Amino acid sequence: MKLKIISLVLLSATAGFAASTSEIVAPTPEKKIFSAELLTGITNEFRRDETQNLVVTSPQSYSLGIGYGSWMITGERSSQDRRFSGNTSLNVTTAQKDESAWVSWAPTPSSQWRPYLSFGGGTLKTSVDSQIDSEKISVEGKELPYVGVGFGVRAVFLRFFEIKTEIRIVNREFTEVGPAVRLLGSVGFSL
């Protein structure tokens, strides 16, 4: 499923790029054509569960992006350990792993401030450790796919340093709970 989604995103990127090159004037020679970024940061996710309680998670994320002109494709990975309620006799611990691929389009790819639009998708996998007295079991959950769209800004300082912030709306599983909002903040290197 994960491979399917990533390949779809790649395909979409190619298609989108093909469409855009038919409309957009090719970059001038002095502008950077290829670009890359390596970032780390925090992804804050806000969503409401079915009882309307706000659920907030803040896993650390890593991303690697490769760009061509106005387009950039980014692979992201984040993981988080979170311990839920329980006591010494009965408790549950979960860990979540999120892998995704995003395509972004920036109208001004060579300027210092680069606003962009993005879309993409990925999978979220939860593993659970459940304990009853001295017995502990670990279970890997299914990979749950999601898709999303976003808007963000990249800022490049001192030629190689990049700060990126983005707001995304992510629809996981198409549940009636509604979409989640993700607020990303990351820093790293840009080439």
Next chain:
Amino acid sequence: MRELTGKLLILLPFFFILSACEKLFEKATPKPVMARLPWPTADGSYHFQDIELRQLKDVAHLQSDLVSIYESPVPFQDGLSGSGPYLQYIQDADGVVIPTDAKSLQLLSLYAHLEKLYDLDLQLGTQASWPLNVGFEANFTRGEEKVENNALYIASNNALLFVPFQQPDLPLAVNAGVIGHEHFHSIFYKKVLEGSVEQLLEYQFLEAHTVAFFKRVFGSMSAALEPMSKEETVSTEPGAEEKKLRLEYLRNIIRGFNEGMADLWGWIYTDNADFISASLPQMKTARKLDVLPVLLSTTDDKMLEIATKRDPIERAYNFGTQYSRLFKGFSDLRAKRLGTEKQATRMELAKTLLQSLDGVKAEIVALKADQTLSSYSLLNHFVEAIPEISPEECRYFATYAQKTAEFKSPQPCQETPR
């Protein structure tokens, strides 16, 4: 044309992504649901097992025709008032439901046991009242004090309440024996208390009290209602003290039967004679069933206890435990004699018990103003209901029954020298 092609290509990625996720629109709960839950084993310990849930319609909301579950509810009118549960869970590669937090794990375990207890009710024909209202982490106060580490059944609301559990031991909502114990109170209500309330009101010694009072007292043997009933038993009329004593005695005997047989039911359901200590180890000595019984208290013993004003709850449990240990010991003896499987023996015991409760109810209904219910009432009806009682079993009961006329040994036992 070129412009149109470009626009279509821009839309293409969204089409692909939506198509790939189309199947996610199908929201179907697997039926039956398999869930990995902490489940009791024969040695009394708990291990994770895959449990089949056949009546669960919606896992996330624990929707089923058998129970209405509420989180942090309060008793309201004839039911409960609170929000419905929302479970956090994942499914493994085989579709087995795995709760992802401790609360969800407790709720699903509680539901699973209730479904199994429903199956047991069907098998035994208990006439218990389903669907059942269930409160998880219920807000319940006794006087000014918030009740914790307990579970109770309220007949007027047909509700099983699990109040917040703060101990480091097995939560009560996961303890199969405790759930079986509380569920038995609903069976006892249906078998013994319901319908006998109105009959009891006809007798003179109860006339000083209101219908509402009796509905509370006999409609629920809940400890939580103790303060209310005490307030209302205050009366200045002549002979009030005697009436109060008789009422207190009757309540205590009935409550003793109820609590003792609820513990027995917990054992019948789990095959664990010490199910209570997994959650409340401080009660191990007082409540475990695999110890030798003691002489059964006579009516005079019980009257004396009440006159000396020992704690009413402790009195009821002590008396009830005498009974539960006596019947558990009998079941062991019978299994040994007949060489039957443990499960089959427990089922036979459950049937005998249910039959004997009918006899107790009939006796309560037939009580006259100057009569009291014998503390041996349940024993007499139980022994009478045992199919093909053996001389050895007769001697067993005779050993633990005091030499009193209250013990009415059945015909087969009378042929055996005591």
